[in-house]
Amino acid sequence: MTAPKKPRKPLHIPHRSRHVPMSKWKTRYNGPVPEQWHAIAEEKGFRIHDRVGDRYHLILECHRCGGHTLQKAFVLRTANPICGACQSAREEKAAEDCGFELLGRNEDKYLYRQYRMPCGHILTRQAGSIERLRRKGKAEGLSGFRCPTCHSQQLAAMARERGWALIGPDPEGNSNYRLYRHGCGNLQRIAIANMMTGRFGCSGCGECWSAAPSAIYVMAFDVEDEGNFIKIGYSRDPVSRLRHQLDLAPYVKARLLHRIPIATGHLAQKTEKALHAAIAKAHPDHVVAPADFRHWINVRSEIYRPAILDCLAITKTEITLKAAGRA
Structure with missing residues (x-):
């Protein structure tokens, strides 16, 4: 055996042969290449560049890219060899299209690659999943x-x-849950969505919504082509209520106007119900009918005309309805 012809490009080696020392593939096998192998290679898009290592292995040169791939003669004769250079180029292009940088193969799992994400962290994924992401x-x-x-x-x-x-x-x-520890020391599995919205309680210290601190809120909505509206309600987390629970239409602009802390959820609910009853009795013309808002917000009531703000006395600690003579 002698040194093989110098490859035009780095030699791509199939994963099943990567455990073999590279020195073997740098040694040329001097046996002749059967003529029919040349014809088979041409039909499959390759040229036989050389025989290396032993009588079973060839270096194939890709007609498309000129890259060199190690392959068994048996694979050439019975299957469709894959050009390692073309495959690498496709993987690099797919990573680039997804905003990643292909760093190389995962040595433990041959189908996996390592990528650097735009944030700088390293991600390990199957090359095929990156290609599917590129198409999607x-x-x-x-x-x-x-x-x-x-x-x-x-x-x-x-x-x-x-x-x-x-x-x-x-x-x-x-995968939709995580394990968390509360300030009281209790370990609890909580859905990620619930952690985002705050719609859960601690099973250890027993702080349910009725006993936990709450708040009365006043929200404002600017609805395109329909005008402005006000919502009054109570929630342990008004910001979460606004962002995650109202299911607002995309064309609605919303903001939190007031948040009045209440000692407990039970007291907040009681205060809110009394306020709605008082408004319905004293200012029914400010109450918006459900048919006028159900298409842009997922609630059944508690929506008012903006003029209701002039009828409310709002401080940092309480919200009340002004006396009729002062409204």
């Missing part, structure tokens, strides 16, 4: 996978805002 992105305008590291940091920050600490993945294996 062209159709739907998607830019890439969500970074697991950044997502975990966001979940941890969200939990801290609510007095919880993110411990890790759900012990029951549900």
Whole structure:
């Protein structure tokens, strides 16, 4: 055996042969190449560049890109060899289209690659999943996978805002849940969606909505082509109520005008119901009929005309209806 002809490009080696020392593929096998092999290679888009290592292996040169791929003669004769250079180029292009940087193969799992995401974190994914994302992105305008590291940091920050600490993945294996620890020390699995909206309680300290601190809120809505509206209600987390629970139409602009702290949810509910009853009795003309708002917000009542604000006395600690003579 002698040194093989110098490849034009780096030699791409199939995963089943990567355990073999590279020195073997740098050694030329001196046996002749049967003429029928040349014809088979041409039909399949290759030229036989050389024989290396032993009588079973060839270096194929791709007609399309000129890249060199190690392949068994048996594979050439019985199957359709894949050009390693073309495959690498496709994977790099798919990663680029998704906004990633292809770093290389995963040595433990040959179908997986490592990518650097725009945030700088390293992501391990199957090359095929990146290609599917690229095709889907062209159709739907998607830019890439969500970074697991950044997502975990966001979940941890969200939990801290609510007095919880993110411990890790759900012990029951549900990807929509995480394991958290409350300030009281209680460990609890909580749905990510519930942590986002605040719609849950601690099973350890037993703080349910009726006993937990709450608030009366006043919200304003600017509805395109329909005007302005006011909503009065109560919630333990008015911001979460506004952002996640009202199911507003895309053309609605919303903001929180007032948040009046109430000691408990029970007292907040009682205060709110009394206020709605008083408004309905004293200012029925300010009450908006459900048919006029159900198409842009997912509530059944508690929507008023903007003029209702002139009828309310609002301070940092309470909200009341002004006396009729002062309205």
